[in-house]
Amino acid sequence: MLAEDNPNWGLETLLVVRNLKKHFNTPRGIVRAVDDVSFFMTTGETLALVGESGSGKTTTAHVIMGFYTPTEGSVIYKGTDIDIPIEKRPLWLKKEIQIVLQDLATSLNPKKTIKEIIEAAVKVHGWSRKIERLERVLELMDYLGLPEEYLFKRPTEIGGGEKQLVALARALAVGPTILILDEPTSALDVSAQSRVLKTLLKIQKDRGVSYLLITHDLSVVRNISRRVIIMYLGKICEVADTEEFFSKPAHPYTQMLLSSIPTMSEEDERILPKKIESRGEIPSAINPPPGCRFHTRCPYAMEICKKREPPALNIGSSQHLVYCWLYSQGNT
Amino acid sequence: MPLLEVRNLYVNYRSYWYTYHVLNDVSLRVSQGEKVGLIGESGSGKTTLLKSVLQILPPQGKIVSGEVLWKGTNLLKASKNYLDGIRRKEVGMIFQDPLGALNPVFKIKDQILDVLRHSYDGLSVKEYLGLAEELLRNVMLPDPVRVLESYPFQLSGGMRQRVVIAMALASARSLLLADEPTTNLDVTIQDQILRLINKLVGKKGLSMVLVSHALGMVARMTHRVYVMYAGTIVEEAPTRELFKDPLHPYTALLIESAPRLYIKRLGEGIAGNPPDYRYPPPGCRFHPRCPRAMDVCKKMKPQTLRYLAVDT
Numbered sequence: 001m002l003a004e005d006n007p008n009w010g011l012e013t014l015l016v017v018r019n020l021k022k023h024f025n026t027p028r029g030i031v032r033a034v035d036d037v038s039f040f041m042t043t044g045e046t047l048a049l050v051g052e053s054g055s056g057k058t059t060t061a062h063v064i065m066g067f068y069t070p071t072e073g074s075v076i077y078k079g080t081d082i083d084i085p086i087e088k089r090p091l092w093l094k095k096e097i098q099i100v101l102q103d104l105a106t107s108l109n110p111k112k113t114i115k116e117i118i119e120a121a122v123k124v125h126g127w128s129r130k131i132e133r134l135e136r137v138l139e140l141m142d143y144l145g146l147p148e149e150y151l152f153k154r155p156t157e158i159g160g161g162e163k164q165l166v167a168l169a170r171a172l173a174v175g176p177t178i179l180i181l182d183e184p185t186s187a188l189d190v191s192a193q194s195r196v197l198k199t200l201l202k203i204q205k206d207r208g209v210s211y212l213l214i215t216h217d218l219s220v221v222r223n224i225s226r227r228v229i230i231m232y233l234g235k236i237c238e239v240a241d242t243e244e245f246f247s248k249p250a251h252p253y254t255q256m257l258l259s260s261i262p263t264m265s266e267e268d269e270r271i272l273p274k275k276i277e278s279r280g281e282i283p284s285a286i287n288p289p290p291g292c293r294f295h296t297r298c299p300y301a302m303e304i305c306k307k308r309e310p311p312a313l314n315i316g317s318s319q320h321l322v323y324c325w326l327y328s329q330g331n332t
Numbered sequence: 333m334p335l336l337e338v339r340n341l342y343v344n345y346r347s348y349w350y351t352y353h354v355l356n357d358v359s360l361r362v363s364q365g366e367k368v369g370l371i372g373e374s375g376s377g378k379t380t381l382l383k384s385v386l387q388i389l390p391p392q393g394k395i396v397s398g399e400v401l402w403k404g405t406n407l408l409k410a411s412k413n414y415l416d417g418i419r420r421k422e423v424g425m426i427f428q429d430p431l432g433a434l435n436p437v438f439k440i441k442d443q444i445l446d447v448l449r450h451s452y453d454g455l456s457v458k459e460y461l462g463l464a465e466e467l468l469r470n471v472m473l474p475d476p477v478r479v480l481e482s483y484p485f486q487l488s489g490g491m492r493q494r495v496v497i498a499m500a501l502a503s504a505r506s507l508l509l510a511d512e513p514t515t516n517l518d519v520t521i522q523d524q525i526l527r528l529i530n531k532l533v534g535k536k537g538l539s540m541v542l543v544s545h546a547l548g549m550v551a552r553m554t555h556r557v558y559v560m561y562a563g564t565i566v567e568e569a570p571t572r573e574l575f576k577d578p579l580h581p582y583t584a585l586l587i588e589s590a591p592r593l594y595i596k597r598l599g600e601g602i603a604g605n606p607p608d609y610r611y612p613p614p615g616c617r618f619h620p621r622c623p624r625a626m627d628v629c630k631k632m633k634p635q636t637l638r639y640l641a642v643d644t
Binding site for chain 2 (some may be wrong): 019052053120159189190191192193194195197198201216218219220246256257259260261262263264265267269270271272277278279282293
């Protein structure tokens with residue numbers, strides 16, 4: 001989707017990703033991890049990037065962070081191209097785009113105390129006096145509901161949900177505008193999960209932070225995101241508002257994804273689309289299928305799907321885009 | 333007589349300094365052909381319970397007291413031969429981590445044949461290979477010959493999980509123990525694996541114990557559910573009844589806190605943390621976190637009460 005299609009373009013568009021490609025050269029061939037992906041994000045919204053493993057959602061996030069330089073395409077933040085590797089980014093930019101990494105066991109140093117972990121971020125970003133730093137750390141911990149006695153505990157001594165909150169505190173310490181959340185709840189039990197999600201909602205309400213939420217869990221998407229992007233093998237399949245996404249999923253892959261979720265109540269069952277039985281394996285991103293990448297598993301695949309990549313088609317509201325030949329006028 | 337019955341099982345883990353009182357008076361029953369679910373948060377003792385049934389606990393784990401009855405015979409007192417027979421030919425177990433369950437330096441062929449030699453006696457190598465191929469075909473693996481010649485790392489996560497299921501089913505003639513059979517799998521692949529397990533279990537007429545913290549999965553796959561909290565069983569009910577009308581405060585909170593698809597709502601979650609197994613709380617182990625705790629909860633372990641639904 002082009003940023004110009006957004007009716008609010010220029011007013012509150014925060015981040016634009018345009019025709020982004022990220023390929024990796026490996027001995028076995030080129031991995032097309034992200035292949036021509038475009039989307040935008042507005043101020044204060046939560047945009048969910050959903051997909052299964054190998055869909056390129058984490059790679060996209062890492063390109064935005066500057067961990068990788070894009071092979072092609074651009075990432076534009078507040079009107080400037082930020083195709084700068086992380087080590088060369090100016091401090092203000094690093095402050096404004098922050099990430100909470102997926103694997104908490106490795107992203108929080110087990111030998112440091114919670115105080116040291118949060119304080120490091122506070123220090124790098126300008127608070128030089130020790131007492132000020134401590135105040136700031138305490139303020140953050142209090143805000144996120146972490147008790148004061150946790151200051152001198154280490155990550156291994158606290159629960160998964162609390163670790164996630166510490167990682168959040170560290171990211172919030174510098175006052176980011178965009179926070180990339182990579183699978184924030186995938187390792188958590190239900191009760192810790194709902195605590196973390198509630199905290200995320202509170203932060204957004206109080207501070208207007210925009211979230212780029214990377215997840216495979218659609219019940220999380222349902223509860224905190226405003227818009228959803230579905231990715232499959234490095235491509236976008238569908239973009240929609242959350243409400244519309246659940247009420248009118250359009251792309252066959254989206255429907256398969258939704259109907260694969262095991263539900264625990266009739267109410268949940270009712271909103272899912274008619275069963276499309278999941279079949280086939282997710283192909284390798286090294287030699288992705290030509291045409292629409294989903295055609296090898298799609299129950300509705302036509303001849304054209306095997307040859308040509310589907311364009312973005314508008315259905316329903318102007319915000320609902322689907323990349324599928326089924327919805328193209330000439331091919332029905 | 334139930335196929336498997338666990339009665340008043342106590343299991344401790346020991347470290348150099350501490351004793352962890354994990355399973356506390358756990359009882360469970362699986363009838364012929366029944367699919368039973370076991371839900372609870374991580375660390376609630378679900379896997380320990382399964383491993384105790386087969387007596388494959390790690391060395392620091394110890395069964396303190398209780399009975400594990402297999403068709404009425406106490407496996408804890410049975411001879412090694414009898415127990416081995418059950419492990420080889422009656423019960424199959426799908427372990428949690430499909431990569432960890434397969435040895436990375438052996439071909440799939442060697443690993444499957446190893447299992448088959450134990451569960452089928454006296455076949456020729458050719459017959460074993462034929463059987464292995466058939467097993468792989470049963471779990472819908474295309475091109476079983478290639479899979480047999482592969483190493484685990486050459487297969488995708490979904491394929492590895494299918495191999496592990498095939499191996500578990502080879503030795504399962506009566507009971508399948510499935511410990512989180514789809515962790516780390518993508519949703520659409522998970523859906524395929526669940527359908528496969530359902531089909532094969534139905535076809536062979538097996539009983540199953542499905543362990544998971546994913547409530548939706550248990551709701552879909554089982555007849556009856558046990559809910560575990562901190563090493564104790566807190567509730568047992570037919571699956572539909574449990575999800576519709578949970579009785580124990582823990583179950584109710586657990587179900588309520590799970591995010592839903594049909595509505596935008598986040599549950600309250602459960603305050604506090606699971607207890608320290610070194611010093612488990614007296615009385616009901618859930619009382620420190622229970623919103624409805626009373627004085628008696630702190631002193632006495634609640635008895636198992638049978639609840640009869642009254643039609644109104």
